[in-house]
Amino acid sequence: MKVDDKVRSPCVNVCALDEYDICVGxxxxxxxxxxxxxxxxxxxxxxxxxxxxxxxxxxxxx
Known part of the structure; x- marks a missing residue:
């Protein structure tokens, strides 16, 4: 599998976890x-x- 075939991360570079351990970004x-x-x-x-x-x-x- 090529790198391009990998499902990409949904990260939007707004990294902060809320009180439920969920990233607000x-x-x-x-x-x-x-x-x-x-x-x-x-x-x-x-x-x-x-x-x-x-x-x-x-x-x-x-």
Whole structure:
């Protein structure tokens, strides 16, 4: 697998964890951020699905 084939990180360089251990920039948990480089593409897609749900929920509370 080429580097270009890897699922890219959702990091937006706004790195700050909230009181629930969720990054306010990319909506990943601290554990998901730490493990990202060791995840395969399937696992990364699973994280991205969770990120999308968290982002959607955060917009509801604005």
């Amino acid at each position: 990319c909506h990943r948990s601290g554990d998901e951020i730490t493990l990202w480089t060791r995840l395969n593409n399937e696992e990364r897609r699973d994280v991205l699905r969770k990120v999308a749900e968290r982002e959607k929920k955060s917009l509801i509370h604005v």
